[in-house]
Amino acid sequence: MPNESSKAAIGRQTQLPFKRALEISLKSLKIRFWRSMITAAGIFLGIAFLTVVLTQSLLQWPIPEKVDAGFVRVSGQVNGPGDYDVWTPASIEEGLKAGIPKEVLDRVNVDGQFNLRDIVQGAINAERAEKKLRRLKREWQSLSKIKDDLAFYVSVASDADIKVRDALKRGVPTFTARNLAIVAAVRKDLEKRLEEEGANSDSKEVRALKSELDFYMAAAADPRVKLADAAKYGVPKGRKRKTPGADATFKGGDLAEIIRQQPDWVNVLFASAALDQDVTIKDAVRQGVPETVARRLAGQGNTFKPSALNDLIKTYPDEMKKWKRRAERNAIFKTVPKSAIAAIARTHARTLNDVLADAKQLAKEADRTNVMIVNTGRKIKVDFSRFGQDAGKVKLVDGDNIYVPDRNTRYRMIWLVVMSLLVCTVGITNSMLMSVTERFKEIGTMKCLGALDKFIVELFMLESGMMGGAASILGWLTGFLLMLIVAISTTGWDVIGNLEAKAVLLTFVEAVVVGMLLTIVATIAPAKRAADMPPAMALRSEI
Amino acid sequence: MANEKREYVVRCKDLYKEFVMGDTVLQALKGIQLDIYRGEYVSIMGPSGSGKSTLFNMVGGLDKPTSGTVFINDVDMAQLDAQELAYLRCRTIGYIFQTFNLIPVMTALENVVLPMIFAGVPQDEAVERGIELLKIVGLGDRLHHKPTELSGGQQQRVACARALANNPAIILADEPTGNLDLKTGKEIIELLRRLNKEQGVTVISATHDLKMIDISDRIVWIRDGQIERIENREDIELKVGSVEHEEE
Numbered sequence: 001m002p003n004e005s006s007k008a009a010i011g012r013q014t015q016l017p018f019k020r021a022l023e024i025s026l027k028s029l030k031i032r033f034w035r036s037m038i039t040a041a042g043i044f045l046g047i048a049f050l051t052v053v054l055t056q057s058l059l060q061w062p063i064p065e066k067v068d069a070g071f072v073r074v075s076g077q078v079n080g081p082g083d084y085d086v087w088t089p090a091s092i093e094e095g096l097k098a099g100i101p102k103e104v105l106d107r108v109n110v111d112g113q114f115n116l117r118d119i120v121q122g123a124i125n126a127e128r129a130e131k132k133l134r135r136l137k138r139e140w141q142s143l144s145k146i147k148d149d150l151a152f153y154v155s156v157a158s159d160a161d162i163k164v165r166d167a168l169k170r171g172v173p174t175f176t177a178r179n180l181a182i183v184a185a186v187r188k189d190l191e192k193r194l195e196e197e198g199a200n201s202d203s204k205e206v207r208a209l210k211s212e213l214d215f216y217m218a219a220a221a222d223p224r225v226k227l228a229d230a231a232k233y234g235v236p237k238g239r240k241r242k243t244p245g246a247d248a249t250f251k252g253g254d255l256a257e258i259i260r261q262q263p264d265w266v267n268v269l270f271a272s273a274a275l276d277q278d279v280t281i282k283d284a285v286r287q288g289v290p291e292t293v294a295r296r297l298a299g300q301g302n303t304f305k306p307s308a309l310n311d312l313i314k315t316y317p318d319e320m321k322k323w324k325r326r327a328e329r330n331a332i333f334k335t336v337p338k339s340a341i342a343a344i345a346r347t348h349a350r351t352l353n354d355v356l357a358d359a360k361q362l363a364k365e366a367d368r369t370n371v372m373i374v375n376t377g378r379k380i381k382v383d384f385s386r387f388g389q390d391a392g393k394v395k396l397v398d399g400d401n402i403y404v405p406d407r408n409t410r411y412r413m414i415w416l417v418v419m420s421l422l423v424c425t426v427g428i429t430n431s432m433l434m435s436v437t438e439r440f441k442e443i444g445t446m447k448c449l450g451a452l453d454k455f456i457v458e459l460f461m462l463e464s465g466m467m468g469g470a471a472s473i474l475g476w477l478t479g480f481l482l483m484l485i486v487a488i489s490t491t492g493w494d495v496i497g498n499l500e501a502k503a504v505l506l507t508f509v510e511a512v513v514v515g516m517l518l519t520i521v522a523t524i525a526p527a528k529r530a531a532d533m534p535p536a537m538a539l540r541s542e543i
Numbered sequence: 544m545a546n547e548k549r550e551y552v553v554r555c556k557d558l559y560k561e562f563v564m565g566d567t568v569l570q571a572l573k574g575i576q577l578d579i580y581r582g583e584y585v586s587i588m589g590p591s592g593s594g595k596s597t598l599f600n601m602v603g604g605l606d607k608p609t610s611g612t613v614f615i616n617d618v619d620m621a622q623l624d625a626q627e628l629a630y631l632r633c634r635t636i637g638y639i640f641q642t643f644n645l646i647p648v649m650t651a652l653e654n655v656v657l658p659m660i661f662a663g664v665p666q667d668e669a670v671e672r673g674i675e676l677l678k679i680v681g682l683g684d685r686l687h688h689k690p691t692e693l694s695g696g697q698q699q700r701v702a703c704a705r706a707l708a709n710n711p712a713i714i715l716a717d718e719p720t721g722n723l724d725l726k727t728g729k730e731i732i733e734l735l736r737r738l739n740k741e742q743g744v745t746v747i748s749a750t751h752d753l754k755m756i757d758i759s760d761r762i763v764w765i766r767d768g769q770i771e772r773i774e775n776r777e778d779i780e781l782k783v784g785s786v787e788h789e790e791e
Contacts, residue, residue: 011627
């Protein structure tokens, strides 16, 4: 019958030239312009975002206003911690050209070169000294109000001889001060007597003196005890003491005894001082001690000895002088313009890798592998491409600025970009799926007219590829310009720095390649599904 | 009949087609035997759901039978690979659908030119022939209109022109008048008949339009996936026009 021989009569359909597919897909894009626009908007936004992230890393962000210590400190498990310059030495001429005053450069000149660290550190020292001085002065102001009284009560605790005059000046009541002075005189008499008669003597005179002692002690503590009461204490009649003058003295211990009996008699700070007892921070603050000082004295605890406060107060004049001198000495570094520092920093910054290499060398010498870099510096330019190599071994702390993004920031960025691209892909796939589904009939018809499966796939690929390409280019342009505008308007023209055309071009290529790839990947599945479908089924479908 | 000398252009042998829909198996075709001669005008008639569209798809190579074979020009369709099948669809068969199925992004001329492009005909030649074909179907003045700018009848004319583009041996028309009003439907039928007479092309038309009976050489009646009867035109007397059947 038939078959075999006649099969030769059927030829093989050949693939159409690329130009044809291009023409048809262009036409199809044109006619479905608005729908294509919506699909393209997804790609556009994703790529714009990607470009913003890419461009941001290219820009030269200025050193933040607050410049901290200009070095990276290696600490932690490494033996022999050391400081590592993040700046290489610059010549004095460079410094002058950048605008650093000559006097400053003279101060930091080491064999015709200087390290920016010294200037930054100098400025920081000046700032710190001024801050410290301000604090000392503030504290001194409060402390000077209580310092004399405090010194007085501390001397009470040490049982020193105290003049009645001084006591009266501190607010000790007259009856107390005067009677205590009499107590002191009586005690002297008693001691003399006992010396003459022997320590165990119980003569009439000794007894009289002891009674007198008790009476005057009581009178010192209680104003209600009158001279008429003397007999009650066993003081012989007719014994009378002369009222002591202002220059008479009494023993601090006696006053302390009275304070112990009547704790409310003076304020708690002074009472504690007189009895050499601890005072709580709260009580001290209430009596006019600056809280900062009280806390410092208390250390970990909640109380401190007033005598320690007394000692501390004595150091204040010297301390203030010392910090004032230091502030004056470093004040010159504050005159260096920020722009000059930035200029030198820009040209003489070492990369993080250089610093890390130093740290690693140190770790190796110490036979340790775990180096912790505490980054207190603000000016380390990080080469992102090489950053990852050390990521596993180096932990960056305090890396909260543009120059030293910690790993988390970087990962967060990558995560963000990946997520946005993923969402993009899902959106594009959905759009392409719709676009293919609603054209099943068209695809079926094309196949009836002799189109090959490959041609159908090519058609959709071209369509989505062109759309993805155009959206990516626009997305890149938008992202790039947006980042530039934002950066320039917030930080000035300096931010452009030495933006290389090559690097910019690279972001362009990356953005467009990623955009087109995503679109094409998202199209493959629906296009393939459409092409593989038997024409009868494709024709039957209703949208 | 005494048609021994005439050659077959389509031969169907024991054609079975099953559709699996969930748990149920639907037998659309149950052993169809059908031979069609070159230059014939054959109408496949039957109520909807009788399997005429399925048969149409089998003959057109748009779907594969579950069992049995279809020969087109003595070539077993089951033996063809994708490229050969595309070649066959492109040059040997012209399709006309109930819903016209023109490519919406293309003009009338471009739609007619497209199959020729697929066949590798040079652009100029294809355009020339496209214009000629559109003139034949009476659309010489509508060359650059998009399908949306044409009426249903005009669209179906474009479809006819497109089906003729590569000088096919067979024109398969699936309910060509189904979406058209009476008058336009009649025009299309007459056009098909004219093309059949003038170009010598075999026309196979699946339809339930009784107007077709009048002009068909043979009528194949299908019911429940089987051929009920095949009638030659000279054997039936039908008073066409007296039957009011169209609901449109």
